[in-house]
């Protein structure tokens with residue numbers, strides 16, 4: 411049985427009532443577009459959690475400077491692989507073909523094209539990109555598709571821990587007089603981060619909000635992200651926010 415839930419936003423209200431879908435089986439009661447939207451979100455998370463763990467978190471164990479930092483980085487890498495395993499589990503339940511979850515087939519997000527070289531860069535990636543991920547997961551906490559909502563609720567505390575891990579180790583470097591390394595990492599990494607949230611006016615995002623799968627527009631999320639990261643860089647770390655490129659165009 412499905413129940414009609416209150417609309418999540420004025421944008422959603424303008425289209426149709428948002429329906430709560432409590433199980434994978436119940437998705438059959440929805441229009442085909444609902445399944446398409448759910449699959450897009452699940453595939454994206456499954457692919458990007460796996461690829462991120464492969465190109466950033468696992469290699470960072472070698473970059474971590476102390477046994478304590480290595481241990482904590484192992485924990486982060488383990489959790490990122492686990493996020494993939496969880497999303498892959500949901501993908502399997504939905505009957506999504508395994509090859510659609512292969513980063514070699516489905517292109518990962520551009521933030522993972524960064525060539526990770528230093529410990530400071532990894533700390534910045536966690537502080538910044540995992541905070542961006544916190545915002546993304548936050549949007550799924552009240553998602554109309556309950557299996558995805560439940561996954562988001564399991565994942566959220568770990569993503570918050572990853573962002574805090576990054577902030578704490580950035581702070582440690584700054585306190586040790588190595589703020590220039592963090593600043594250099596910010597200069598290299600920050601310019602590619604606004605694209606993480608997708609294009610302004612995105613058709614996918616409009617579809618996600620229409621079905622109550624997401625709550626905010628890409629632009630709103632990006633704006634929240636930039637306010638918080640600027641505060642982190644300038645107020646907390648006492649560094650300089652790098653100049654950022656123009657936002658991606660509508661596609």
Ligand SMILES: [Fe+2]
Nearest residue numbers: 459490493569
């Ligand atoms: Fe993750």
Ligand SMILES: [Fe+2]
Nearest residue numbers: 490540569572
């Ligand atoms: Fe993470």
